Amino acid sequence: MLRIARVLHGTTAEGPGLRTAVWFQGCSIRCMGCINPHLFSPSGGSDVTVSDIVLGAMAGEVEGLTLIGGEPFDQPSAGAKLVTEAQEQGLGVIAFSGYEYEMLRDRDEDTKRFLAGIDLLVDGPYQAWKQETGRALVGSTNQRFIHISDRYRSYQPDMAANRVDIRILPDGSIDVAGFLDTDALKNLLEATGTSRKPRRAIAE
Numbered sequence: 427m428l429r430i431a432r433v434l435h436g437t438t439a440e441g442p443g444l445r446t447a448v449w450f451q452g453c454s455i456r457c458m459g460c461i462n463p464h465l466f467s468p469s470g471g472s473d474v475t476v477s478d479i480v481l482g483a484m485a486g487e488v489e490g491l492t493l494i495g496g497e498p499f500d501q502p503s504a505g506a507k508l509v510t511e512a513q514e515q516g517l518g519v520i521a522f523s524g525y526e527y528e529m530l531r532d533r534d535e536d537t538k539r540f541l542a543g544i545d546l547l548v549d550g551p552y553q554a555w556k557q558e559t560g561r562a563l564v565g566s567t568n569q570r571f572i573h574i575s576d577r578y579r580s581y582q583p584d585m586a587a588n589r590v591d592i593r594i595l596p597d598g599s600i601d602v603a604g605f606l607d608t609d610a611l612k613n614l615l616e617a618t619g620t621s622r623k624p625r626r627a628i629a630e
């Protein structure tokens with residue numbers, strides 16, 4: 427089981443191509459200025475099975491998964507199982523972590539299996555005093571794109587545009603995902619009257 431805040435199938439706002447984005451619930455890092463403090467508590471969100479996520483991704487005919495949060499590596503065992511099943515189905519995996527690669531690489535076996543199933547790791551905590559302005563998908567200049575496989579080697583974050591995914595749900599609520607700077611996010615949320623925040627505006 428994974429503890430997650432949200433799953434979004436078929437989005438183009440969370441990395442290259444059509445993707446399933448999975449927001450992990452719980453983050454022990456708690457960067458100052460994180461746009462997603464509602465994901466800090468591990469007791470929020472809900473439990474889902476790894477198979478449910480992978481089957482949903484397959485049904486949505488996505489190219490791969492993007493694992494975000496919260497902190498995916500706070501759930502190394504379930505995360506390892508998820509990326510293993512995803513790989514078996516031919517899905518690519520991009521994962522964001524507030525931990526740095528060198529720290530993850532030397533952790534427990536579950537973490538190593540989790541890392542081994544990822545194609546592209548975006549690592550490092552969000553540092554509000556190092557605002558990123560030139561690369562897509564990241565909020566601060568310390569965050570790195572580490573290619574664990576060649577699958578996304580052609581992706582160039584300095585050439586790519588940030589995208590926003592806005593959906594009007596059957597109950598009339600508005601769901602927002604993607605990357606905006608803080609002012610743009612605030613304006614959008616006020617304009618749409620939505621209380622649900624995007625995964626991050628400026629954070630990992």
Ligand code: SF4
Binds near residue numbers: 551
């Ligand atoms: S930016 Fe990411 S790692 Fe940092 S507190 Fe927020 S969710 Fe956690």
